[in-house]
Amino acid sequence: MVLKSLSDTRWEAHSSAVSAVLESFPEIVGALECIADDQSQKGDTVRETTSISGKMQEFEFVLMLVVWQEILQKFHLTSKALQQEELHLGMCGDLYQSLAAYLTDMRKHFHTFQKTAKNMLPNVDYKESRRKRRKRQDNDGHTADVTQDINAREKFRVFTFCSIIDILTTETERNSKVYKDLSARFSYLTSTTLPEEEYSRCSHDLVTFYHEDLSIDTAGEVKQFQNYLQSRFQKKRTYFTHAKL
Numbered sequence: 001m002v003l004k005s006l007s008d009t010r011w012e013a014h015s016s017a018v019s020a021v022l023e024s025f026p027e028i029v030g031a032l033e034c035i036a037d038d039q040s041q042k043g044d045t046v047r048e049t050t051s052i053s054g055k056m057q058e059f060e061f062v063l064m065l066v067v068w069q070e071i072l073q074k075f076h077l078t079s080k081a082l083q084q085e086e087l088h089l090g091m092c093g094d095l096y097q098s099l100a101a102y103l104t105d106m107r108k109h110f111h112t113f114q115k116t117a118k119n120m121l122p123n124v125d126y127k128e129s130r131r132k133r134r135k136r137q138d139n140d141g142h143t144a145d146v147t148q149d150i151n152a153r154e155k156f157r158v159f160t161f162c163s164i165i166d167i168l169t170t171e172t173e174r175n176s177k178v179y180k181d182l183s184a185r186f187s188y189l190t191s192t193t194l195p196e197e198e199y200s201r202c203s204h205d206l207v208t209f210y211h212e213d214l215s216i217d218t219a220g221e222v223k224q225f226q227n228y229l230q231s232r233f234q235k236k237r238t239y240f241t242h243a244k245l
Contacts, residue, residue: 012079015072022065025120029056059124060156063117067161070113071168074102088190089183096176103169110157126152185209189222192229199223 021028032053036046055061078099082092188194188202203219 012076015069015076018065018069018072022069025056025062025065029053032056057121057124059117059121059126060160062120062124063114063156064160066113066116066120067164070106071103071164074099089179089187093176093178093180093183096172096179100169100172100176103165103172107162107165110161113161114153126156189225192226196223199226 032049035041036049036053038046041049078095081087081095185202185206188199194202199222200219203222207214207216207218
């Protein structure tokens with residue numbers, strides 16, 4: 001697979017870029033080491049390629065490649081689904097909610113990602129744990145240095161892996177709520193079968209929420225619009241996507 005360039009706006013580009021690095025990992029590292037060993041190369045080039053090669057062969061780097069490939073693929077698939085013409089607002093909220101649920105489930109499968117990374121770098125492990133010194137206050141008010149061992153695997157799992165998952169989950173759930181709120185306000189416009197009192201109630205709620213933009217005549221206008229749809233399609237369609245409207 002050929003290496004891909006990034007795009008700031010397309011999930012597909014990020015997903016393809018990470019997949020390309022992961023699938024061509026041995027070839028990329030081999031090429032970097034070849035450049036680093038080439039005596040005809042400039043010193044800056046040798047130092048840069050040596051640094052990149054070393055970083056790429058750290059266990060944490062490969063593990064993050066594996067994790068991000070999984071995450072970005074799911075975001076890419078969700079993004080594609082959100083671009084479907086027949087999609088309505090309620091489904092947008094459901095798609096984001098399902099993505100959030102998937103991310104939450106990922107937390108339980110850290111060992112699977114770790115195993116995949118270990119297969120790629122069988123002789124490399126986490127960086128050595130450092131002993132962290134922290135202050136502890138005794139009952140008498142005096143402080144003493146306490147040495148605490150930090151397991152490298154747990155440190156990475158908790159402070160890197162879980163932190164990323166939690167942030168993405170929170171943002172995805174926020175997006176889900178935004179779409180569900182919009183759906184609750186606007187989705188009645190796409191139906192032609194609601195009772196008249198339901199149209200009136202939904203229109204009243206919409207005008208109340210957007211009181212600076214909508215007038216009290218909105219309910220009547222919506223009802224007239226529903227009558228138009230029923231007349232035009234002769235009740236052959238009972239639901240329309242927002243794009244069709």
